[in-house]
Amino acid sequence: MTGKTRGRRPTMRDVAEEAGVSPALVSIVFRDAPGASEQTRERVRKAAKKIGYVLDERARLLRSHKSLDIGISFHTSQPFHHHLLDEIYSAINGLDYGLVLSPKSTVRDEKTALSSLVSYRCGAIILFGTRLSKEEINEIVGDIPVISVAQELDAPYDWVSSDDSFGIHRVIDHLVDLGHENIALANSPGDAGATTREHAFVSALKDRDMTPIVYSADGSEEGGARLAKELINSDNLPTAILGFNDRCAFGIIDYCIRAGLSIPRDLSVVGFDNSEVSQRFYVNLTTVAQDTKRLARFAAERAIQRLKSINLESQERGILVPTELIVRETTAVPRSGNRP
Amino acid sequence: MTGKTRGRRPTMRDVAEEAGVSPALVSIVFRDAPGASEQTRERVRKAAKKIGYVLDERARLLRSHKSLDIGISFHTSQPFHHHLLDEIYSAINGLDYGLVLSPKSTVRDEKTALSSLVSYRCGAIILFGTRLSKEEINEIVGDIPVISVAQELDAPYDWVSSDDSFGIHRVIDHLVDLGHENIALANSPGDAGATTREHAFVSALKDRDMTPIVYSADGSEEGGARLAKELINSDNLPTAILGFNDRCAFGIIDYCIRAGLSIPRDLSVVGFDNSEVSQRFYVNLTTVAQDTKRLARFAAERAIQRLKSINLESQERGILVPTELIVRETTAVPRSGNRP
Structure with a gap:
């Protein structure tokens, strides 16, 4: 100097x-x-x-009266969100846009996270797995464009989500093929995707004249373990269970193994996400894969289009990205069941 | 409107x-x-x-010519960093400071993450587990104050770190008490804390006229599994091994169990961090606990003091936060060993 x-x-x-x-x-x-x-x-x-x-990015933005920043609200304890974050950084690499991150967690709620992005004058905001309604979002962001990842949103907001329904139907196909007749869903009510997954689960079983069993757990190992404990104690264990996500599925598996059960002999377990942990512990998890890269790319591209005020009237406001069932080691013929 | x-x-x-x-x-x-x-x-x-x-936070900061923002560089795939992040948000809750987050990952190196915080004119910067030298940091940040968490830094920078050395000595005490004579460290060279841990490990074993064995792994499950595979294939398994962190320790455990070994009967394994996963899979992990809350509070308070230009000459530039050995289920008397 x-x-x-x-x-x-x-x-x-x-x-x-x-x-x-x-x-x-x-x-x-x-x-x-x-x-x-x-x-x-x-x-x-x-x-x-x-x-x-x-x-000085800030001075430059302020002078231009146009924000080049994209805000992102993510959850600190969801590995799925960290992968999305990495993919979004890859997607905007080399472009003249900044990312402003605002975490939500047990100590910081989503409205606080979102308000913070507004006060930093982000020109567009990407929400990972939002639990807020369109009205709640609108009250906070005003006319700032919002792109929701992993949760459909009403107009005027853009969204991109995995085709959870397709994935759930493939899971049921797979379990029924193995001979399961007693299949449960360990859902996480209120979480992004929970309603879609429950709806798909219920309709897939009803189509087959089977009784859908839906339990409340949550998207954590603790939630899965708590449910497994209840089911074992009340002697209510189904022959197959689908966890809300991989973490929930592993919570179920962990509790069952410690309780002396054998997976998948005594219980078939399916996860959701195909996250890194799915091949890391005990047995490799049968799970539904989400295409993180495509989810992230759509969100980043749409945010940039919105920042540039590109006319998108001819474009879809939301898209579903294909999912895929990955069969590994945690699903098998039920103990008392017969392959049809 | x-x-x-x-x-x-x-x-x-x-x-x-x-x-x-x-x-x-x-x-x-x-x-x-x-x-x-x-x-x-x-x-x-x-x-x-x-x-x-x-x-408008940005306009306000720009007008005041004094940043009220604290920048944080964190790793997207380290649960330890997510806990630190949550604790720092708790620490500044209700105060008039903003946090600007800049992630590092496999697709975004630490220098890029740090430069981004500088371009956003952060008034102070907190680095989680930095791998950069004082000189590299200085070249990027100039005269912006920096507080390093989990890695000691030379003057003029502040730092707060766990007393890793104390923790490692307690691990060796514990393993030697159990009768182990063949103890290895699965280190993660270049990572924050690696040098301190290796130094403590080597000196603790030399004090007892034992031969320290140090292997290169890394801070991931994959790194731990890779090392376990090498050791099993070359018939070189020690009777006890200390992982660089919990993730590395679980990688070792997972590979060993899949290879038909029994933990801790065939191999005692110790982790480091006492992260959430330490009680989540297989067996509950014996590990060294870090005090995340105290680490985060010191970093947040020091950053605020630096922003306010408070004279800290009479204060310590760096502090060590106590660690604690948590004995759970992955350590036991060695198969062929005798309790002394």
Whole structure:
């Protein structure tokens, strides 16, 4: 830092002085706009480096009166959200957009997380697995565009979600093929996807004149373990159970194994997400895979289109991304059942 | 939104007009500064709500020429970092500071994450488990204060770390008490804490005239499993092994169990972190607990002190937070060993 700028951060004006050009030209160089020779650009960049100038994103956004920031609300304890986050960073890599992250957790609710993104003037907001209604979102964000990932939302919001219903139907096909007649869903009411999954589960079983059994658990190992304990204690164990996600499924498996049961001999268990843990413990989990990369890419692209105010009237407001059943080691013929 | 402000965001000036007061008075109300009656404050807040005014954090920071934002660089796939994040949000809850998050991952390196925090003009930066040297950090942040969590840093930076050395010595005490003479460390070279842990491990064993065995793994289940495979294939399994963290320890356990070994009968395994997974799979893990809350609180408080330019010359630049050995089910008397 030169003597002149000591005690304060160097500005574009300082760079201009150092390089012997006008401040407007410095701005052109830093915006990568046309109007400067490569030689001049090089001189300006060198001058900036010499005096320690750093482009001030905030000042730039404020001057442009147009935000280039995309806000993201994610859950700190959901591995699925961390993968989505990584994929979104990959998707915008090299583009001139910033991401502002706002976590939700047991100590910070989703409305707080969302309000924070609004106060940082994000130009578009991506919500992972929102539990908020369209009205609740609207009250907080006003006219800022919102893209919901893993949860359908009413107009005017965009959304992208896995085709959970398709995945659930494949799970039931698989379990019925194995001979199961007593199949339960360990759902996580209120969570993104819970309603769709329950609906698909109930209709798939009713189509086969079977009785759907739906239990309340949640999307954590603890929730799965709690349910398994209740079912074992009340001697109500089905022959197959579908966890709300992989974490819930592993909670069920862990409790059962510690209670002396054998998986899948005594109970077939299916997860949802195909997260990293699905092949990491005990036995490799049969699960429904979500396409994280496609979910993230759609969300990032749509957010950028909304920032640019591109007319999307001819485009779909929401899309379903295909899911896939991955059969591994936690599903088998039921103990007392017969392959049809 | 009224007709007047249609098409642009309402400003403090619009609020002033709506409430029939001066813009300066609106500013007083929003800064919670003295100089307005409760009645006036109420009127201003109502007017703001009516026209949809939201306090613009960025504009406020820019005007004050002093950042109230604390930047945090964290790893997307480390549960330990997510807990630290939650605890830091708890620590600053209700205070007038914002957190700006910048993730590092396999697709986004730590220097990129750090540069992004600088370009957002954070007034102080907290680094979780940094792998950067003091010089590398300095080149990116200039004179912005930095607080390192889980990794000691040279002056002028502040740091807070777990007393890993104490924890490692308690692990060796425990294993030697059980009769182990063949003890290995599965380290994660380059990771925060790796050097300290290796140093403590080597000195604890040398103090007892035992041969320290140090292997390179990493802080993931895959790294632990890879090492376990090598050791089993080369018939080199020690009687006890200390994983770099809980994830690494579970990778070792998982591979061994799938290979037909019994834990802890054939191999005692110790983790590090006491993370949520430590009591979730197979057997409950013997591990070294870190005090996440104290680590996070120190980092948050120190960042705020640095933002306020409080004189800290009489304070320690870095502190060690106590660790604790938690003995659970993955350590036992070695198969061929005798309790001394």
